Amino acid sequence: MTGGPGVGVLLPAAGLGLRLGPGRPKALRTLLGEPLLVHAVRGLREVAAVGPIVVAAPGQDVEDVEARLAAFPGVTVVAGGVERPDSVRAALAAVPAEVRLVLVHDAARCLTPPRLVEAVIAALLTGAEAVVPVVPVADTVKSVRGDLVTATIERSSLRAVQTPQGFTRVLLERAHAAGAPGAHLHTDDAGLVEALGVAVRTVPGDEEAFKVTRPLDLEVAQAVLQRRRNRP
Ligand code: CTP
Numbered sequence: 001m002t003g004g005p006g007v008g009v010l011l012p013a014a015g016l017g018l019r020l021g022p023g024r025p026k027a028l029r030t031l032l033g034e035p036l037l038v039h040a041v042r043g044l045r046e047v048a049a050v051g052p053i054v055v056a057a058p059g060q061d062v063e064d065v066e067a068r069l070a071a072f073p074g075v076t077v078v079a080g081g082v083e084r085p086d087s088v089r090a091a092l093a094a095v096p097a098e099v100r101l102v103l104v105h106d107a108a109r110c111l112t113p114p115r116l117v118e119a120v121i122a123a124l125l126t127g128a129e130a131v132v133p134v135v136p137v138a139d140t141v142k143s144v145r146g147d148l149v150t151a152t153i154e155r156s157s158l159r160a161v162q163t164p165q166g167f168t169r170v171l172l173e174r175a176h177a178a179g180a181p182g183a184h185l186h187t188d189d190a191g192l193v194e195a196l197g198v199a200v201r202t203v204p205g206d207e208e209a210f211k212v213t214r215p216l217d218l219e220v221a222q223a224v225l226q227r228r229r230n231r232p
């Protein structure tokens with residue numbers, strides 16, 4: 001991609017990190033001395049096609065986040081919302097008007113390899129309107145009611161979905177528009193697009209794009225980062 005505004009990235013980082021246990025909002029917890037959010041932005045800035053980055057930060061931390069990200073060019077910080085879709089909408093509203101393609105990327109997937117970001121962008125550039133990285137599911141997955149199993153779900157067709165998820169800007173705006181069907185039921189942005197009946201393309205995900213969710217994930221993230229520093 002040469003010239004133009006580049007691909008915009010919306011970086012939801014306003015969650016509390018309740019599953020990580022007590023402490024600061026998750027994106028501001030540190031990994032080898034730096035907030036998860038700083039690791040996430042550094043990775044995105046390694047991708048030449050990435051243009052403006054809009055971070056949705058916890059409302060009370062906007063100034064702190066601006067200061068921590070001041071060294072990175074092209075980063076805007078806005079206040080996020082109560083639920084993740086609220087944060088995505090707040091960030092989307094702050095993307096410069098000329099940006100046509102956008103990625104939505106969890107700040108909590110702070111060690112996502114730049115090559116995965118490039119793969120999602122490549123799929124958008126070949127005409128996909130919506131793109132998600134997926135990985136096979138390792139565990140057998142069952143439905144339960146109370147403490148009883150009600151069904152075993154055929155695993156071969158299941159995939160776990162990661163971010164960055166890529167969209168044309170017009171499609172993401174339509175999907176997030178007030179009144180989108182079942183908006184509150186969707187845990188990711190692609191789900192909103194599926195609800196509109198628009199095809200979502202998959203690309204192979206990457207296990208290092210895992211989301212820091214529980215305390216063990218922080219230990220894994222630290223090991224991955226340490227290994228990268230020892231053997232870049
Ligand atoms: N997120 C956000 N705004 C919210 C909720 C979540 O911007 N109101 C962001 C988080 O900061 C994170 C990403 O969405 O980068 C994925 O959410 P999740 O892993 O659930 O993070 P938290 O909501 O912070 O964690 P928890 O659910 O354990 O509280």
Ligand code: MG
Pocket residue numbers: 015
């Ligand atoms: Mg959450």
